[in-house]
Amino acid sequence: xxxxKRLIIVLLIVAAAAFAGYKFLYHKxxxxxxxxxxxxxxxxxxxxxxxxxxxxxxxCRHISVRLNNTGxxxxxxxxxxxxxxxxxxxxxxxxxxxxGGKFSKENILSLVAKGDYDEKIKAxxxxxxxxxxxxxxxxxxxxxxxxxRYPWQMQWPERYSKAFRHFAETIKKNAPAVKMVWAPAGYxxxxxxxxxxxxxxxxSVTLKGRSEGMANSYPEEKTMSQLIFRKLHRVRFFDKPVxxxxxxxxxxxxxxxxxxxxxxxxxxxxxxxxxxxxxAADRQTDTALFRKNGALEAGVFDPFDKLVDSVPLxxxxxxxxxxxLKGGEFKKKFNSAVARNHxxxxxxxxxxxxxxxxxxxxxxxxxxxxxxxxxxxxxxxxAITDKKxxxxxxxxxxxxxxRYPWQSQDPLRYIKAYRYFVNYIRNKKPANVFCMGSGRRxxxxxxxxx
Numbered sequence: 516x517x518x519x520k521r522l523i524i525v526l527l528i529v530a531a532a533a534f535a536g537y538k539f540l541y542h543k544x545x546x547x548x549x550x551x552x553x554x555x556x557x558x559x560x561x562x563x564x565x566x567x568x569x570x571x572x573x574x575c576r577h578i579s580v581r582l583n584n585t586g587x588x589x590x591x592x593x594x595x596x597x598x599x600x601x602x603x604x605x606x607x608x609x610x611x612x613x614x615g616g617k618f619s620k621e622n623i624l625s626l627v628a629k630g631d632y633d634e635k636i637k638a639x640x641x642x643x644x645x646x647x648x649x650x651x652x653x654x655x656x657x658x659x660x661x662x663x664r665y666p667w668q669m670q671w672p673e674r675y676s677k678a679f680r681h682f683a684e685t686i687k688k689n690a691p692a693v694k695m696v697w698a699p700a701g702y703x704x705x706x707x708x709x710x711x712x713x714x715x716x717x718x719s720v721t722l723k724g725r726s727e728g729m730a731n732s733y734p735e736e737k738t739m740s741q742l743i744f745r746k747l748h749r750v751r752f753f754d755k756p757v758x759x760x761x762x763x764x765x766x767x768x769x770x771x772x773x774x775x776x777x778x779x780x781x782x783x784x785x786x787x788x789x790x791x792x793x794x795a796a797d798r799q800t801d802t803a804l805f806r807k808n809g810a811l812e813a814g815v816f817d818p819f820d821k822l823v824d825s826v827p828l829x830x831x832x833x834x835x836x837x838x839x840l841k842g843g844e845f846k847k848k849f850n851s852a853v854a855r856n857h858x859x860x861x862x863x864x865x866x867x868x869x870x871x872x873x874x875x876x877x878x879x880x881x882x883x884x885x886x887x888x889x890x891x892x893x894x895x896x897x898a899i900t901d902k903k904x905x906x907x908x909x910x911x912x913x914x915x916x917x918r919y920p921w922q923s924q925d926p927l928r929y930i931k932a933y934r935y936f937v938n939y940i941r942n943k944k945p946a947n948v949f950c951m952g953s954g955r956r957x958x959x960x961x962x963x964x965x
Contacts, residue, residue, distance in 0.1 A: 545583055545613070547590035547635075549597060552579040555721065557605055558770045559759035561747060561779060563790060566756065569694070570603035570649050573767075580639065581609045585631050588638035595642055603649040605758070607656060607698070608639075608682075611666060623666045624655075624678040633685055640689030649694070651758070653719060654682050656698035657726035659708050664726050672707040679710040696758065700727050701746030703913070703961025709753060719758040720746040722765040733915050733961075739771065743778035748926060749964050751789050785927050788934075814860060823855060830905075832860040837868040837889065846896045853900045862907040862953070863893060863936075866920055873920040881932040890939050901947050908936050910953035912965050926964050933965075 557575045560568035578597050580590065598604060610632055612623045626632065643650050655667045658675045662668055667675060683695045694716040699705040701720030709715075721727070722742060736742035743759065750757060761770060782789050814830030815822050823831060831852045835845040852859055865886060866873050874880060897904050909921045909932065917923050921932070937950045954962035 547583055547588075548579070548581040549590050549593040550579050551597070552577040552607055554763045555607070555724070556761045556767050557758060558722070558761045558765070558767065559772075559775045560756065561759065561775075562756040563754065563782075563786075568756070570605075570651065575603045575605055575651075577605045577607065579607050579609065581611060582632060582635050583611050584613050585626075585635070588635050590635075591638055591642055594639065598642070598646055598648075601648045603651070604646075605651045605653065605696070606643075607653040609655060609665070610682075622670070622674070624670055624674045627678040628674075628681045630681070636682060636685045637689050640686050640693070643686075643693050644690035650690070650692070651694045651696050651717065652686060653696045653698035654679055656719070657700040657702075657721065657724060659699050659704045660702045660726040660730050661704070661732070662726055662729040664729060668726070675708050676710040680714045683710070683714040697753075697755075698760075699750070700724055701749055702727055702730065703733055703749070703964065705749040705961075706752060706963040712753070712755075715753070715755055717758060718750050718753060718755045719760050720750065721760040722746070722762055722770075724760075724762045728764075739765075739774040740777040740781075743775055744781055745926075745964075747778060747782060748789065749961070752963070781927075785931075788927055788930055812858065814858075823852070823857070828857065830858040830860060830903075831855075832862070834862045834864060835893070836864045836866055840889065840892055840896075841868075849896055850899075853902060856902075858903040858905070859897075860905040860907065860951075861893075861897060862910060864919070865889065865909075875920065877920040878924055878928050878932045881935055882928075887939065890936060894940060894943055894945075897948065898943075898945060904945075904948045905951050906940065906948055907951045907953045909933055913954045913961050929965055 555577055557570075557572055557577060560572055562568075578594075580594065582590070610623060610627055612621055612626065643652075655665065655675070655678070657665065658667055658670070659672075660668060667678070679697065686693055686695065695714060696717045696719050697710060697715045698719045698721075699708060705720075722739075736745055746759075747757060759775065761767065812829045813827045814832055815825075815828060816832035816834075817823050822828060833845065833848055833852065839845040849859065849861075865877060865881070868874075880886060897906075909919075909929065911919065912921055912924065912929055915923055921929065933952075940948060940950065952962075952965075954965065
């Protein structure tokens with residue numbers, strides 16, 4: 516009898532716990548949520564053009580709006596209450612599928628893009644249109660970090676961009692004064708998720724956020740100043756003001772203004788590299804080779820000469836390190852390929868010299884001209900032909916390892932070293948040599964940072 520009573524009591528406790536859990540999850544994942552986002556404070560503002568922040572950084576509140584369904588707009592009154600007053604507000608909107616989205620097969624970004632959440636977005640915009648204080652708005656942040664904290668992560672960039680554009684257009688149509696903030700974490704791969712200039716007013720990056728803490732593809736930066744620089748560097752192609760957002764690990768108390776100022780100062784010192792107009796630079800490049808419709812060139816890396824005499828083959832790929840260049844092995848292989856009437860991809864690897872396997876000061880020595888004689892020797896070999904030469908240099912630079920001495924470098928210094936070589940070769944005015952950027956992009960993002 517006693518055992519039966521105990522069993523009944525245990526079952527009642529389990530049932531009560533299950534009911535409480537259900538009520539909690541129902542409230543959290545079915546009802547919309549509006550709350551202060553105190554764990555992600557606004558810490559700093561950066562504008563390459565020298566403009567000041569549109570809001571006082573230390574006075575700006577951060578509010579989170581989580582939409583959990585496409586039903587009634589039951590969050591509006593809570594939002595009105597939190598918006599009371601005249602303090603500027605940064606709002607981060609998270610749009611989730613029903614019951615949190617982790618168990619749903621529907622893609623939340625597709626649902627947003629096709630308008631399933633429009634009524635709620637419009638209801639929110641109507642409230643915002645009546646506010647007197649400045650309103651900044653972020654949509655589904657940290658999209659580029661390849662983890663599963665949010666249902667909009669681990670998605671194709673174009674899918675995210677479509678959802679962002681639709682969301683921004685709906686907000687702007689109903690509340691034109693709201694400033695739309697594109698909100699990557701600033702992690703490698705950020706650039707791929709850019710939705711487009713006309714949909715973005717500002718950009719935000721987050722310092723040591725939860726999403727980034729869940730990822731392990733890239734090592735953590737050694738200093739806060741370096742971390743801030745890397746994040747600002749990844750958004751350099753987009754001429755928009757940048758908000759620096761904190762986290763549980765980087766609070767207002769932990770954030771040091773000198774770290775921020777040091778990162779900004781470093782960028783300003785190298786602004787001729789950091790902010791090159793890539794569109795203008797592209798217009799100066801001969802388009803005849805790269806952008807006309809034509810036959811595909813079939814090429815191969817064939818170190819044992821098994822395929823080089825194949826009829827469809829038009830291009831051979833040769834790697835050359837310092838020993839192969841100085842010892843004449845590269846020249847021999849190059850001349851053989853030219854004799855076969857092939858175009859060539861030449862990958863120059865400045866390492867594996869007989870006296871020094873890896874130059875620990877490679878980038879410095881390139882920039883100081885100590886490799887000019889090597890470049891001259893390379894050019895003297897490739898200049899003997901009028902066949903097309905596709906010249907690769909310092910490849911796979913974005914992978915955070917140290918197989919090559921040019922990997923795991925400061926991206927600005929890498930870019931300088933790359934351009935030094937390219938300009939050195941171009942100054943010789945070869946009509947048939949075309950320089951190629953060459954990241955690996957096999958499981959690694961962030962190529963555009965280099």
